[in-house]
Amino acid sequence: MARPPVEKANKRKYMLEKLSGRVFLFCALLSVISLLLIIGFVFFKGINPFVAEGYSFINFLFGDDWVPSEDQFGIFPMIVASIYATIGALIIGVPIGLFTAIFLAEIAPKKVAKIISPAVQLLAGIPSVLYGVFGLAVIVPFLQNNLGLAKGQSLIAVILVLAIMMLPTVVTVSETAIRAVPKSYREGSLALGVSHIGTIFRVVVPAAKSGILTAVVLGMGRAIGETMAVILVAGNSLIVPTSLTDSVRPLTTNIALEMGYAAGVHQEMLFATGIVLFSFILILNFVLAKISAKGGN
Amino acid sequence: MRSFKDNVLRGLLWLAALLTIAILVTIVGYIFYKGIGLISFDFIFGDYSPTGGGGIWPMIVTTIYTIVISLVIATPIGILAAVYLQEYAKQGRLVRMIRFATESLTGIPSIIYGLFGAVFFVTTLKLGMSIIAASLTLTIIILPVIIRTTEESLKTVPRSYREGSLALGNTKLQTLYKVILPSAMPGILAGIILSIGRIVGESAAIFLTAGTVAALPESIFSSARTLTVHSYLVTQEAGDIELAAAIGIVLIVIILILNLLATLLSKILNKADY
Numbered sequence: 314m315a316r317p318p319v320e321k322a323n324k325r326k327y328m329l330e331k332l333s334g335r336v337f338l339f340c341a342l343l344s345v346i347s348l349l350l351i352i353g354f355v356f357f358k359g360i361n362p363f364v365a366e367g368y369s370f371i372n373f374l375f376g377d378d379w380v381p382s383e384d385q386f387g388i389f390p391m392i393v394a395s396i397y398a399t400i401g402a403l404i405i406g407v408p409i410g411l412f413t414a415i416f417l418a419e420i421a422p423k424k425v426a427k428i429i430s431p432a433v434q435l436l437a438g439i440p441s442v443l444y445g446v447f448g449l450a451v452i453v454p455f456l457q458n459n460l461g462l463a464k465g466q467s468l469i470a471v472i473l474v475l476a477i478m479m480l481p482t483v484v485t486v487s488e489t490a491i492r493a494v495p496k497s498y499r500e501g502s503l504a505l506g507v508s509h510i511g512t513i514f515r516v517v518v519p520a521a522k523s524g525i526l527t528a529v530v531l532g533m534g535r536a537i538g539e540t541m542a543v544i545l546v547a548g549n550s551l552i553v554p555t556s557l558t559d560s561v562r563p564l565t566t567n568i569a570l571e572m573g574y575a576a577g578v579h580q581e582m583l584f585a586t587g588i589v590l591f592s593f594i595l596i597l598n599f600v601l602a603k604i605s606a607k608g609g610n
Numbered sequence: 611m612r613s614f615k616d617n618v619l620r621g622l623l624w625l626a627a628l629l630t631i632a633i634l635v636t637i638v639g640y641i642f643y644k645g646i647g648l649i650s651f652d653f654i655f656g657d658y659s660p661t662g663g664g665g666i667w668p669m670i671v672t673t674i675y676t677i678v679i680s681l682v683i684a685t686p687i688g689i690l691a692a693v694y695l696q697e698y699a700k701q702g703r704l705v706r707m708i709r710f711a712t713e714s715l716t717g718i719p720s721i722i723y724g725l726f727g728a729v730f731f732v733t734t735l736k737l738g739m740s741i742i743a744a745s746l747t748l749t750i751i752i753l754p755v756i757i758r759t760t761e762e763s764l765k766t767v768p769r770s771y772r773e774g775s776l777a778l779g780n781t782k783l784q785t786l787y788k789v790i791l792p793s794a795m796p797g798i799l800a801g802i803i804l805s806i807g808r809i810v811g812e813s814a815a816i817f818l819t820a821g822t823v824a825a826l827p828e829s830i831f832s833s834a835r836t837l838t839v840h841s842y843l844v845t846q847e848a849g850d851i852e853l854a855a856a857i858g859i860v861l862i863v864i865i866l867i868l869n870l871l872a873t874l875l876s877k878i879l880n881k882a883d884y
Contacts, residue, residue, distance in 0.1 A: 337694035412626030440811035510616040538719025540814035
């Protein structure tokens with residue numbers, strides 16, 4: 314008995330429905346697969362020297378000397394450089410960025426904010442290499458001449474470039490958070506006789522706290538992960554920095570500088586450097602997740 | 611006393627804003643000031659010459675290749691993934707896991723993507739240092755951007771559209787491509803434009819996967835350098851700030867145009883009457 318054509322068409326339709334759902338699921342799972350591949354490959358390569366070839370992970374983390382030709386792989390100076398550079402950039406970039414965001418959201422006339430906010434957003438999209446070019450062309454010679462350094466490429470140059478680079482991110486994200494604070498908060502505070510500025514700092518900013526912290530963490534992520542701009546201004550010396558004017562080599566820089574010619578254990582050690590960097594970022598992401606979960610409540 | 615403190619704080623707010631604006635204007639101004647002298651028709655469309663005086667056409671071509679290839683792969687995957695998350699999935703552990711993975715991908719620094727691309731696409735899949743290896747790496751970088759922006763724009767499509775279409779006897783799939791996706795299109799396009807910006811600005815990941823050959827790529831399996839990598843290399847190797855700044859102008863203009871397009875599209879999205 315032949316089936317009526319309508320039923321046949323319907324059957325095909327249902328098949329298609331079912332199939333498409335599966336295809337969509339697969340596409341969504343691709344991001345999970347990518348993440349697993351990235352973690353898998355980078356960790357597999359990076360852990361190998363410690364598991365299979367008997368290198369000590371403690372010596373790797375806390376060793377002072379990185380001399381691949383003599384089989385010495387210590388990244389302590391780079392860890393210190395990365396942490397100093399990131400903290401330094403935060404100390405300069407966050408207050409300026411936050412205050413700019415407060416200004417744009419609360420003080421600036423609407424017309425002014427309408428021009429400046431998109432301009433700042435635009436600057437968040439400028440390739441980071443250009444910040445490095447600016448750093449090398451302007452900041453480095455400036456430091457060299459005014460601080461009497463033999464070489465302007467230094468920790469302080471890295472800090473300044475990273476601080477400038479994180480500014481647009483910090484401003485944009487905190488401004489959004491501050492604008493999201495309900496108007497009634499401000500009105501309530503003003504009605505109680507608190508001044509405009511007092512309202513901003515005692516009511517609005519605390520209410521926007523979680524968004525502002527997100528801005529800080531995002532800026533921090535950008536600073537600790539930045540590579541090419543940093544190479545241009547860091548000087549790349551392999552010493553534990555003791556002063557702001559020392560030439561430094563952060564973790565990211567080490568990977569980019571040596572990946573081109575590294576082979577064997579040397580290359581695996583660069584992946585291990587990547588794992589250390591990755592761990593910093595994972596901790597940051599974890600903190601960020603905690604913050605946004607808190608903000609949700 | 612209190613008003614004194616208020617005035618100090620108000621002054622600091624002004625100072626910070628002026629400082630931010632001054633810094634950013636200085637950077638863009640400096641790049642234009644240094645580089646504008648080199649900008650010419652021959653500079654943009656001329657072939658590269660290692661002895662100097664050549665153009666940046668090979669780097670522009672390479673950059674366009676990376677944009678096209680990674681978008682062709684990432685856009686359909688990203689849109690369908692967002693459709694799954696918004697329209698098909700039941701909220702639960704699986705969706706939470708996918709969301710967590712997507713967010714984690716956003717936070718990974720580009721040098722780690724570069725390491726991964728170098729070991730996976732370049733070495734394991736034997737693609738070599740090439741445009742295709744870099745583009746596949748970039749695909750993973752922009753995937754979260756496309757998923758997130760598509761999800762956001764799917765959220766703005768009103769429920770009544772879906773209900774109306776389903777009530778007329780359309781299947782879920784028909785509703786999707788006849789009603790939901792067309793309504794969400796401006797937002798999706800804005801997301802794609804944002805990803806182009808991300809690709810154009812990327813350097814470390816491309817540096818480790820596409821290599822640095824400064825010539826017009828013969829095919830997508832050739833090693834080549836993009837505009838950002840070129841800008842980095844001429845600064846690092848030759849200290850040629852003017853050339854780097856001229857490339858910077860090209861990059862800034864591209865980013866500017868992309869941003870204008872994205873703004874325009876989100877305006878269209880907001881104006882649509884639903």
